[in-house]
Amino acid sequence: MPLADKSTTTIAAVEIVGAPPRLAATLARLIATTPGMVVSEAPLQQDLRRLWQSGVVADADIELGGTSRDRVRFVVTVRPPIGKVTVRGGDRDLARRFALLEGTRYEPTRLARMAEASELAYRRSGRLDATVDVTTRSSRQLGGVDVCVAANPGPMVTISEIRFAGRTAIGERDLLAALTKGGETNRPGGLYDADAFGNGVIHLQAAYWDRGYALVEVAAPRLVRLGERLVIELVIREGELFRIGAVTTNGFTRAPLTKLAGARFSRSEIVEAKDRLQTALDASDVTPLTKIDLERRVINIYFEASWQWPWQRVPH
Amino acid sequence: MAVATRTALAILASAVIIGCHQPRDTRVLGVTVPHECEREDHASEQCAGVFVAILMRLLGVETYDDPAITAYVTTVGERVARAAGDHRRWRFVVLDTPRINAFAALGPTIYVNRGMLGLLRSEAELAAVLGHEIGHVLGGHTRIGWDEARRPVTRSDAANYLEHRYRRDDEIQADEQAVLLAARAGYDPNAAPTMLAALAATDPRSEPDADDVHPWWDERLARIQLLAATQPRGGERGEARFYARLAALVVGINPQRELMVVGNAVIYAPGALALELPAGVTAHPRGGAVAIRWRDGSEFEVDEWTAALGEMLASDGHHRSLTIGDHAIVADSPHGAELFRARRAIRRDELEQLRPARIDFTTPRRLWLP
Numbered sequence: 001m002p003l004a005d006k007s008t009t010t011i012a013a014v015e016i017v018g019a020p021p022r023l024a025a026t027l028a029r030l031i032a033t034t035p036g037m038v039v040s041e042a043p044l045q046q047d048l049r050r051l052w053q054s055g056v057v058a059d060a061d062i063e064l065g066g067t068s069r070d071r072v073r074f075v076v077t078v079r080p081p082i083g084k085v086t087v088r089g090g091d092r093d094l095a096r097r098f099a100l101l102e103g104t105r106y107e108p109t110r111l112a113r114m115a116e117a118s119e120l121a122y123r124r125s126g127r128l129d130a131t132v133d134v135t136t137r138s139s140r141q142l143g144g145v146d147v148c149v150a151a152n153p154g155p156m157v158t159i160s161e162i163r164f165a166g167r168t169a170i171g172e173r174d175l176l177a178a179l180t181k182g183g184e185t186n187r188p189g190g191l192y193d194a195d196a197f198g199n200g201v202i203h204l205q206a207a208y209w210d211r212g213y214a215l216v217e218v219a220a221p222r223l224v225r226l227g228e229r230l231v232i233e234l235v236i237r238e239g240e241l242f243r244i245g246a247v248t249t250n251g252f253t254r255a256p257l258t259k260l261a262g263a264r265f266s267r268s269e270i271v272e273a274k275d276r277l278q279t280a281l282d283a284s285d286v287t288p289l290t291k292i293d294l295e296r297r298v299i300n301i302y303f304e305a306s307w308q309w310p311w312q313r314v315p316h
Numbered sequence: 317m318a319v320a321t322r323t324a325l326a327i328l329a330s331a332v333i334i335g336c337h338q339p340r341d342t343r344v345l346g347v348t349v350p351h352e353c354e355r356e357d358h359a360s361e362q363c364a365g366v367f368v369a370i371l372m373r374l375l376g377v378e379t380y381d382d383p384a385i386t387a388y389v390t391t392v393g394e395r396v397a398r399a400a401g402d403h404r405r406w407r408f409v410v411l412d413t414p415r416i417n418a419f420a421a422l423g424p425t426i427y428v429n430r431g432m433l434g435l436l437r438s439e440a441e442l443a444a445v446l447g448h449e450i451g452h453v454l455g456g457h458t459r460i461g462w463d464e465a466r467r468p469v470t471r472s473d474a475a476n477y478l479e480h481r482y483r484r485d486d487e488i489q490a491d492e493q494a495v496l497l498a499a500r501a502g503y504d505p506n507a508a509p510t511m512l513a514a515l516a517a518t519d520p521r522s523e524p525d526a527d528d529v530h531p532w533w534d535e536r537l538a539r540i541q542l543l544a545a546t547q548p549r550g551g552e553r554g555e556a557r558f559y560a561r562l563a564a565l566v567v568g569i570n571p572q573r574e575l576m577v578v579g580n581a582v583i584y585a586p587g588a589l590a591l592e593l594p595a596g597v598t599a600h601p602r603g604g605a606v607a608i609r610w611r612d613g614s615e616f617e618v619d620e621w622t623a624a625l626g627e628m629l630a631s632d633g634h635h636r637s638l639t640i641g642d643h644a645i646v647a648d649s650p651h652g653a654e655l656f657r658a659r660r661a662i663r664r665d666e667l668e669q670l671r672p673a674r675i676d677f678t679t680p681r682r683l684w685l686p
Binding site for chain 2: 019020022023026027029030053054055056078079081093094096097100101103104105110113114116117121124195
């Protein structure tokens with residue numbers, strides 16, 4: 001149906017054709033176009049979108065039928081069935097997940113996502129070269145589609161070494177401990193978990209922040225593959241050492257904070273001071289606001305306390 | 317649920333501190349933890365089942381004490397699982413909560429709430445519910461969910477979006493199995509769409525929630541209707557058998573186990589006590605808990621938890637708890653202290669109101685329409 005149909009005909013009937021009766025009744029309820037509307041003002045395009053979003057339609061179009069061209073027909077082609085599913089390679093879980101598709105409806109994008117999810121699962125378990133490919137062909141079953149899945153998990157890749165280039169202030173063992181935080185992955189001999197590695201880098205930065213290196217930079221990890229071994233290189237720019245400068249507040253006593261001024265910058269100690277202050281003041285919240293003085297290499301801190309009535313507080 | 321999951325993992329991990337020198341079983345919140353499961357990252361299906369049992373205790377959910385109903389659900393579940401060609405030893409557990417839900421865990425174990433059973437009207441609909449959950453296990457979704465819950469990672473928005481789509485695909489697959497497995501087991505495949513329409517009618521939302529991995533109801537219904545239309549006709553519905561086996565099912569709040577509001581008191585039958593509401597204070601039930609409205613207009617909830625968690629919460633300064641035997645009532649407010657001072661024994665006339673309601677199959681059920 002042309003997009004810019006300017007017909008001023010009043011719609012006499014709205015039908016869904018091409019779907020089994022119960023499904024047609026459900027799809028009909030998704031449609032906002034009703035008898036009595038003028039064709040040019042009816043939300044036909046939005047209705048087409050809703051039909052697509054139902055998940056069961058492979059194609060949809062609109063026809064104007066009847067002798068007066070006043071019967072709006074949404075002509076849908078429902079998704080074809082999946083016939084046989086063949087899986088080559090991969091583990092039993094993957095084979096079973098794809099085998100469950102037999103008898104369901106063919107959705108190319110969903111199949112692609114399932115393959116992608118399977119690849120990702122393999123890579124998270126250390127099989128960094130894993131591939132899962134899906135191909136289709138017409139099924140012997142009329143109008144159906146057969147699916148073939150070829151999975152190649154590839155070898156298990158383990159980390160042989162993690163190198164910290166540019167480090168001077170913290171020893172390699174301490175950096176590794178901060179990076180891995182006691183976990184089994186992302187350590188020499190373990191598997192590489194990219195998501196967890198990002199978390200690990202934050203812990204690594206925190207280790208520097210606790211030692212006065214407030215502006216430490218850790219570059220994105222460089223991965224070097226050597227067959228089934230992986231070497232990870234992290235370039236660290238430690239930057240300058242910072243101290244805490246002025247410690248100010250929004251009016252209350254600074255007694256719990258007297259030890260902070262002049263000390264080496266430490267994120268953990270600032271957090272502890274914040275917690276002590278919150279308890280001492282029975283404040284609902286204390287927020288430390290920091291300002292860096294690059295020239296003097298100090299960080300000034302302003303502690304802002306706020307109070308709420310007990311019933312307004314949200315337990316953490 | 318995510319917070320409770322992390323708490324349960326932490327409690328499981330804390331067992332290591334208690335018993336790390338000798339390999340022996342421990343007990344956490346009344347659940348036996350085999351020594352091999354004490355490592356937080358131990359990934360066997362058995363340990364996953366232990367974890368879920370602890371989570372149940374944390375959430376204060378008990379199994380429903382009706383062996384006949386549990387046996388019936390098991391019979392139907394095993395029939396559906398065998399139709400999938402799976403001959404593992406499945407476990408089907410009915411949980412004593414009026415909340416309408418069912419879920420799958422590793423083990424493999426399928427949990428069905430008593431509230432879900434009360435919504436259904438045929439054995440075929442029960443087969444569809446169990447088929448959906450069995451589909452999650454067969455598709456490996458529970459294993460993936462277990463692995464992901466144990467990975468402490470932070471992802472980008474784009475990665476989170478992808479994960480969300482993958483989990484939505486899992487729900488679509490489970491819905492498909494609700495139809496296919498039930499049909500293969502000899503049940504009427506059209507029971508799955510009516511079951512889903514009844515379930516949708518209980519949803520208070522009027523539009524989809526972006527965080528929900530389930531597709532919206534119209535899409536779910538359209539998908540399984542299309543699939544059901546292509547299945548062989550016939551298949552049993554098993555209504556008479558279903559009605560006979562579930563005639564004793566308690567529906568709604570079970571006053572023998574949960575908090576009730578009776579007149580001007582909050583009644584807790586397992587502890588045989590009542591909390592008399594002070595002047596100017598009112599209460600009403602809210603999703604398994606009781607919401608108390610205090611004189612200043614603030615509201616807080618009183619809920620029933622396990623005793624161990626009640627004591628843990630009481631120590632954090634934000635909650636007050638009253639412990640009776642294995643149970644604790646917890647109020648998330650300092651007002652709980654005043655409330656708990658007003659406790660007394662249950663009166664005879666209040667006891668009369670504590671008879672549980674049974675299922676009524678003659679009451680028409682609302683079905684969702686798009």
